[in-house]
Amino acid sequence: MYQYNEDDQTLIEERVAQFRRQTERFLKGEISDDQFRALRLMNGVYIQTHAPMLRIAGPYGLLASRQFRKLAHIARKYDKGYCHFTTRQNIQFNWPQLEKIPDILEELASVQMHAIQTSGNCLRNTTSDHLAGVCKDEIEDPRPYCEIIRQWTTLHPEFAYLPRKFKIAVSGALLDRAATQFHDIGLHLVKNDAGETGFQVLVGGGLGRTPIIGQIIRPYLEKKHLLSYLEAIVRIYNLYGRRDNKYKARIKILVKETGLEEFTRLVENEWQLIKDNLELSPDRINAIKAQFTPPAYDSTSAEDTSFAQRQLENQAFATWVKHNTVDHRVPGYRIVFLSLKAQDSPPGDMTDTQLDAVADLADQYSYGQIRSTHRQNLVFADVKQADLFSLWQKLETLKLATPNIGTVTDMICCPGLDFCSLANAGSIGIAKEINEALDNMDYIHDIGDVKINMSGCMNGCAHQSVGHIGILGVDKKGAEWYQLTLGGSSENEAAIGERLGPAVAKDQVTKAVTTILDVYIKQRLDDESFLDTVKRVGITPFREEVYADN
Amino acid sequence: MQIIKDKQIIDDNWSYVSDDEELRAGNISVSLARWKKDKQQLLHHDGKLGVRLEPSDSIDEIAEDLKEIELIELNFPAFTDGRAFSHAWLLRSRHHYTGEIRATGHYMLDQLFYLSRVGINAFKFEKSEELPVALSTLDDFTVSYQKSIN
Numbered sequence: 108m109y110q111y112n113e114d115d116q117t118l119i120e121e122r123v124a125q126f127r128r129q130t131e132r133f134l135k136g137e138i139s140d141d142q143f144r145a146l147r148l149m150n151g152v153y154i155q156t157h158a159p160m161l162r163i164a165g166p167y168g169l170l171a172s173r174q175f176r177k178l179a180h181i182a183r184k185y186d187k188g189y190c191h192f193t194t195r196q197n198i199q200f201n202w203p204q205l206e207k208i209p210d211i212l213e214e215l216a217s218v219q220m221h222a223i224q225t226s227g228n229c230l231r232n233t234t235s236d237h238l239a240g241v242c243k244d245e246i247e248d249p250r251p252y253c254e255i256i257r258q259w260t261t262l263h264p265e266f267a268y269l270p271r272k273f274k275i276a277v278s279g280a281l282l283d284r285a286a287t288q289f290h291d292i293g294l295h296l297v298k299n300d301a302g303e304t305g306f307q308v309l310v311g312g313g314l315g316r317t318p319i320i321g322q323i324i325r326p327y328l329e330k331k332h333l334l335s336y337l338e339a340i341v342r343i344y345n346l347y348g349r350r351d352n353k354y355k356a357r358i359k360i361l362v363k364e365t366g367l368e369e370f371t372r373l374v375e376n377e378w379q380l381i382k383d384n385l386e387l388s389p390d391r392i393n394a395i396k397a398q399f400t401p402p403a404y405d406s407t408s409a410e411d412t413s414f415a416q417r418q419l420e421n422q423a424f425a426t427w428v429k430h431n432t433v434d435h436r437v438p439g440y441r442i443v444f445l446s447l448k449a450q451d452s453p454p455g456d457m458t459d460t461q462l463d464a465v466a467d468l469a470d471q472y473s474y475g476q477i478r479s480t481h482r483q484n485l486v487f488a489d490v491k492q493a494d495l496f497s498l499w500q501k502l503e504t505l506k507l508a509t510p511n512i513g514t515v516t517d518m519i520c521c522p523g524l525d526f527c528s529l530a531n532a533g534s535i536g537i538a539k540e541i542n543e544a545l546d547n548m549d550y551i552h553d554i555g556d557v558k559i560n561m562s563g564c565m566n567g568c569a570h571q572s573v574g575h576i577g578i579l580g581v582d583k584k585g586a587e588w589y590q591l592t593l594g595g596s597s598e599n600e601a602a603i604g605e606r607l608g609p610a611v612a613k614d615q616v617t618k619a620v621t622t623i624l625d626v627y628i629k630q631r632l633d634d635e636s637f638l639d640t641v642k643r644v645g646i647t648p649f650r651e652e653v654y655a656d657n
Numbered sequence: 658m659q660i661i662k663d664k665q666i667i668d669d670n671w672s673y674v675s676d677d678e679e680l681r682a683g684n685i686s687v688s689l690a691r692w693k694k695d696k697q698q699l700l701h702h703d704g705k706l707g708v709r710l711e712p713s714d715s716i717d718e719i720a721e722d723l724k725e726i727e728l729i730e731l732n733f734p735a736f737t738d739g740r741a742f743s744h745a746w747l748l749r750s751r752h753h754y755t756g757e758i759r760a761t762g763h764y765m766l767d768q769l770f771y772l773s774r775v776g777i778n779a780f781k782f783e784k785s786e787e788l789p790v791a792l793s794t795l796d797d798f799t800v801s802y803q804k805s806i807n
Contacts, residue, residue, distance in 0.1 A: 114800040125797045129767060132790075142736065142765045228737070258802040264774035265746050268739025345743050380751065385804075 108169050108476060109254045109398045111219045118262070119216045122223055126150045127209035134206065149229055149267065151222025152208055155528050161200045161208060162225040163215060165479050167235035167253040167277070168196035172466035172475040177218045179462035185211050190462070192447060192455040194519055194570055195274070196234050196479045197225055201526050223261055228269045228356075230260035230341070234276045236284045237480040240399060241488045243436050247296045247304050249279035251395040252333060255387065259334050266341050270348035271356035273341065274313075286481060286597035288312045288321045289573060291358045292340060299327045306333060310340060310370070311362030316565040318572040318603045319359045322367050324374060330392060332378075335385040339378035343370070401437075402474045402489055408439025411493035423510075427499050430510040430552065432490075439492055443473070445485040445502060446509040446517065450542045453535045454520040455483035464505050472498050482519055482558075484512060515557040515624065516542050519570060523563030523580065524587070530563030532580025532587035532613070537561060540617045545624075554624055557637045560595075573597040575638050576623060577604040578616065587613045593623070593649055594641040605646050608654050619653050626652050659788060661769075662757065662779040664795060666788050669781065671707055671728060686730055689714045692722070700725060709761075712740035716748055723754050731777065733762035742775050749776035749806045766791035770798060776806035 111119075126146070133143040147153075151162040163178075178198060182190050185207055191199040203211055215221055225232055233256045240248040256275060260266075266273075278285040279296040287293030293309035306328040312321025328336050344358045347365070362370050418425040432441040445465065447455050457465075465485065469477045472494050473487035480486060485507075490498060502508035511517050518541070521527065523534030538561060545551055560574030564581075571577035577592035589611055592604030611619050624637075626649050631640045641649070658669045671684045676691050680698070686707030692699065699706055707728030708719055719726060729748065731741040741760065748754040759779035760772050769780060769791050782788060 118798065118800045118802075121798045121800070125794075138765075138767070142767070145737065146767055228739075261802055262771075262798070263803055264771035264801075264805065265742045266739070267771055268737055268742065268768075270739075342743055345739055350738060 108171060109166075109250075109395070115258075116216075116219070119219070119221045119223070120213075122150075122221065122262070123209060123212045123216050126212060130205065130209055145227060145268075148227035149224055150208075150212070151225040152205070153226060153528075155201065155526055158202045159205050159208065160526070161203050161211060161222060162193070163198045163200070163220060163222045164225050164232045165192075165196045165198055166257050167233055167239070167250055168237050168479045168481075169250065170477045170479065171218075172469045172477065174218045174220055175462050175466035175469070175477055177214060177220065179459040179466070181211055181214060182459040182462065189456050189458045191453070191522065192457065192479050192483050192485070194481050194483060194568065195232055196237075196481060197232055198479070199522075201522070226272075228271050229267050229273065230263055230269075231272055231274045233257055233260065234274070234285055234290075234481060236278050236280055237478045237486050238284060238433070238442060238488070239279060240401065241435055241437075241440075241442055242280050242282075243434055244281040245279050245436070246281070246298060247279045248396075248399055249277040249285075249294075249296055250399050251392065252294070252296075252306075252330075253277050254395050254398070255333065255392070256337070259337070266345055269341070269345055270350045271353065271358075273344070273358065275337070281599075283597075283599050283601075284481075286570070286573070288601040289314050289318070289570070289597055290321065291344075292337065293321050294333075297327065303329075305329050306336075308336060308340075310374075311359040311367075312601075313357050313359040314567045314570050314572055315357070316354060316567065317357075317359065318567070319363065320601045320603070321359075322362065324367070324371050331386045331388070332382050333387055335382040336374075336378055338381060338385060339374045343373045343377055347373070404437045404440065404489070405491065406439075408437070408491045408493065411439065411491070414492040414495060417496045421496075424496060424499055426548070426552070427508055427510045428495065430514065431508065431512045432495065435489070437489075441490055441492055441495060443487040443490045443495070443498065444480075444512040445487065445507040446511055447484050447507070448511055448517050448542075449506045449509050450516070450546065451539075452506070453522075454518050454538055461505055461507065464501075465507070468498065468501060482517060484517070510548065511551060513556050513558075514551045515554050515559060516545055516551055517558070518542075519558070519560040519574070521562045521564075521568040527563060527568075529566055530580060531565075531582035532563050532589065534561045534563040534569065534578075534580060537578065537589070537613070537616050541620055544617045544621055554627070555634075555636060557624070557627075558596075559620070570597060571595075572603050573601070574604060575641070576620060578620075581610055583610065589613065589616045589619075591616075591619055591623075591653070593646055594638065596638060607646060608650050611653075622653050623649050658781075659785050660759070660779055660781045661788055661792055662759075664792065666792065671705075673709075684728070686728055689718060692719065696722070707757075710741075710744065712738050712744075716744050716752070720752055723748075723752055723756070727756045728759060728779075729754070729756065730759045730761050730781075733760065733764040736764045736768060741777075742771065745772070745777045746775040746806065766794060769794045773807050774801070774803075774805040778807070 276290040295307040308325040309321035478486040524530040561578040562569040573595040579590040591607040595604030684705040709730040
């Protein structure tokens with residue numbers, strides 16, 4: 108993974124010092140609330156219901172074991188012993204004190220971590236495929252380009268006060284696991300007719316209160332032009348994006364109101380004027396690529412026979428292998444998901460003990476690296492098949508081996524009303540209730556791939572509009588109600604979920620979800636997936652059952 | 658009134674002429690609308706000329722006149738309005754403007770570092786007691802990932 112050079116390190120240290128001075132001036136009353144708000148957000152600091160919340164960047168989801176140990180230490184020393192992994196592959200602490208945040212940032216900087224631009228109306232943390240570099244369907248590893256973009260976006264002087272936040276995602280595989288069609292800019296590594304690799308550029312996608320699928324602005328962009336093209340898009344957005352209404356300020360609205368054709372013309376004209384001055388040289392690309400070379404895989408790994416034997420002997424292990432591991436491009440290795448969706452803990456949360464233990468396991472089994480996924484789980488990317496059994500046993504004791512990856516209990520969930528000052532309704536409690544109602548693993552596995560995404564408000568942090576089942580908390584005269592949608596997807600065949608009907612009361616959500624699943628079981632053909640069934644039969648059979656009593 | 662210019666705190670020797678005022682001698686700045694309306698008269702003015710731009714103004718409107726203009730004021734109606742950052746960058750990098758570019762209005766001193774990187778070299782503040790702190794923020798970083806004007 109990318110290791111900081113001296114300049115990278117100096118930059119994050121100087122950023123900590125800058126924010127320390129700003130915090131001190133704010134506490135002395137020398138900066139207004141409004142002004143400090145903008146400054147703290149660009150350092151990841153929100154003011155939440157109970158305390159500030161600090162969001163730390165997980166650059167394209169890739170973290171090292173020593174960084175996990177630091178998170179554990181921060182959880183113990185500055186928080187209440189846990190942290191939360193987000194849908195943007197970032198990490199959140201919910202209970203730090205504002206005065207202590209510069210100290211936390213200093214601790215993070217000591218392990219090449221930061222919270223820069225994890226919030227605010229600026230260029231945010233770039234996200235990517237959690238299986239980058241190890242999946243079988245990859246055209247090219249997207250992470251070197253993510254790192255190039257990370258550096259370009261960090262403290263970009265021209266684009267720190269955009270109309271609204273700006274998110275970029277990069278995918279290098281055939282299957283889009285990074286939801287690139289729902290980002291302000293989505294980049295897909297693709298091959299052109301000559302067999303060269305470049306980027307397909309999408310623009311104007313997004314979730315939130317106006318979910319829109321991104322559109323192709325350029326089918327093929329040479330790699331050397333990556334940064335100039337991004338600069339052209341962001342400059343046009345900075346100059347022409349709406350600033351009169353924060354709900355219409357994202358680039359998706361500008362693209363929609365301008366029209367893709369005209370927007371493309373503006374961007375291409377701007378790009379023609381700058382593209383020769385901001386080229387990425389092959390040397391620069393290769394230098395970054397050199398930091399993402401694969402580890403020295405053991406070529407004898409596939410000779411192991413214990414893995415097959417263990418699965419025959421132990422049904423629980425076999426079930427875990429089936430659901431929580433996937434094929435690796437190197438024979439004899441598998442990719443392991445650590446489920447952060449155990450029944451009795453909030454989705455995406457980890458304790459300090461788990462963080463430390465995972466760091467040790469990463470060192471022992473997966474080259475000291477850990478990835479976070481946009482579905483709020485973790486990945487060990489490079490585990491030998493012979494090691495899987497002992498790893499599984501250890502993950503079991505840590506409650507990180509629930510065999511539910513990709514199933515109905517692998518829910519994406521925002522912190523909701525329990526923590527967030529924006530939320531209209533709780534989400535963690537509902538997740539717990541659904542989890543308790545679905546406690547039969549055989550049933551869950553029979554249902555198969557169902558993605559439930561649940562957000563406590565319109566801002567849609569949990570991407571409810573692209574959940575196979577989406578649940579959105581709304582406020583109705585001071586009470587918590589929930590709007591359900593069906594048929595959304597953030598993968599290749601991107602779709603925005605369709606509204607099932609009127610919002611349901613809090614105590615009816617779990618029943619609605621189980622009813623939806625019952626209808627699916629009744630309607631499905633052979634091994635047809637939930638999403639395919641919804642597409643085939645439409646929303647009506649589900650609507651009729653869920654609202655049967657009304 | 659004092660301002661920061663080229664990393665020095667100096668006296669401001671420009672005066673602001675609003676759209677309904679008569680032109681007066683000395684160094685004056687006028688709005689873009691006034692510039693367009695009275696350009697011929699202004700070109701014979703005794704003193705230096707400056708033009709004030711709002712974020713919604715297009716810099717293309719003065720692109721042909723930059724040789725005549727010695728000061729461009731970029732006004733911030735609110736510190737959150739980042740259009741002036743792009744305007745400054747384009748004035749310097751695309752139009753090769755070498756005169757003074759001054760930030761005015763409701764921006765904050767914590768933006769000085771970025772503002773100077775995109776080519777703004779002078780800063781006017783409501784509260785002149787903030788000038789020393791503002792000046793010190795120009796040294797917040799010794800490294801950066803992007804090209805800069807300064």
